[in-house]
Amino acid sequence: MKHRTTAGLAALALGAALALTACSSGEESATEAGEAVCTPEVQAAASTPAQPTPTAEDVAAVDAIQVTGDAGAEPTVTFTAPLTVTAPTTRIISEGTGADLVEGQQVSINYVVMAAADATLVGSTWAEGQSPEVFTLGDASYELLNTPLLGHKVGTRLVLASQGADGTYQVSLIEVAEAKDTLSRAEGEPVEPAEGLPTVELAEDGLPTVTIPSGYEAPAELVVQPLIKGEGAAVTEDQTVTVQYAGCLLDGTSFDSSWSRGTPTSFPLTGVIPGWTQGIAGQTVGSQVLLVIPAELAYGDQESGAIPANSPLVFVVDILDASSDA
CATH class of the missing domain: 3.10.50.40 (Chitinase A; domain 3)
Incomplete structure (x- = not known):
């Protein structure tokens, strides 16, 4: 998922980019009885290529x-x-x-x-x-x-x-x-989700697998379903958040995941799609939240990397930290 605004000047100047860029994990969705199962592909650990030695x-x-x-x-x-x-x-x-x-x-x-x-x-x-x-x-x-x-x-x-x-x-x-220091995954009290929503199963390390029910239809409005209620402060729209997240299409395609890259990512809530801004603001640090975002609050009629135009999106987000501008 791409930022609505550019990444910071440091990231651009250093030839880097913050995460949340749309990328295909190459993971094909698995189906059972019409369900679509979305699991982020964890990249194998690889040694970092050696930087050239300065002269x-x-x-x-x-x-x-x-x-x-x-x-x-x-x-x-x-x-x-x-x-x-x-x-x-x-x-x-x-x-x-x-x-x-x-x-x-x-x-x-x-x-x-x-x-x-x-x-x-x-x-x-x-x-x-x-x-x-x-x-x-x-x-x-x-x-x-x-x-x-x-x-x-x-x-x-x-x-x-x-x-x-x-x-x-x-x-x-x-x-x-x-x-x-920040949390490495969501911590808090489990929350019983509403019936009929995509379900989330967590691996031992916290990696989420999302199952889209057979016949599930994209909602007309943003769905914000806490799965774990953290004990931290409530997030506000003007803060920078540090998260672990996984993103899926309704057919079970995993299109982006910080879990796959091995580290959490940080970004200002003012710089992402409206569904994220509206869905994460008001949640507490330590929480895990399921977001089902209508296309109008995502990328609308525009393609974005591996995300086709007019795509509703499903995210599982662990909120690890939130900070205000210094």
């Missing part, structure tokens, strides 16, 4: 980048343009003094991104109306940051020179604003 010239170019300004405030980044590197190259500017950064944590970062060709500003989370970007440390979409940040601390500043997804080069100054 001595790359290291020297990044060593020459100057960063001034107090921690916690927008820094000034200066360098001689144009700057290019043969491989992503990082340098720790200053070590933080906060808690250790551990894989699986929800990490908030502030950043300044500059075009390496002419040293002009591309974007900054310190700009008016912007806020820190949130991601799960270890998420493959942020691989350029995972290795440099693991083993360091909250407050760490690093500079990264890299080639973006569009082929241009960027210089990024990243500062870790916060890191916190």
Whole structure:
């Protein structure tokens, strides 16, 4: 499922993208007595391809980048343009003094991104109306940051020179604003769902399998059915949520799943389809929610990746955390 808005500038500049992009899992739906059974395909663990090793010239170019300004405030980044590197190259500017950064944590970062060709500003989370970007440390979409940040601390500043997804080069100054542990799956009191809805069975690790009843018809209005009631705070529409989720078509096709990718994902509720915004807002952290979303509250008459036009969608969502803009 794609965001209605673009991902954060850091993700774009670093050649990464937040999850929730429509993708076919390749999983064929199984049927029994007319039922459609949807199980996300869990990708086999694979070693991360080794990044090219920066050359001595790359290291020297990044060593020459100057960063001034107090921690916690927008820094000034200066360098001689144009700057290019043969491989992503990082340098720790200053070590933080906060808690250790551990894989699986929800990490908030502030950043300044500059075009390496002419040293002009591309974007900054310190700009008016912007806020820190949130991601799960270890998420493959942020691989350029995972290795440099693991083993360091909250407050760490690093500079990264890299080639973006569009082929241009960027210089990024990243500062870790916060890191916190989150749930790995929904936790709370089970809720008895209404009859006639798609049913959900959980594997030992929490991976959901969704069964669409024979003859099930798409609802005219959004269906929001809590399956587990969490004890956390209620989510509001203006927050960024961290979730595990699985998405299915009514024929049992699994089209997208964070479970398949191995890590939760974070995104602002203002940046997704209306069915998500309306369905998740008001639920509590720790909850698991079944959403059945009419096409009008999803992608309407537009195709989106593996999702055909005019498709109602079924999601199982574990709400692991919710945070407001800093």
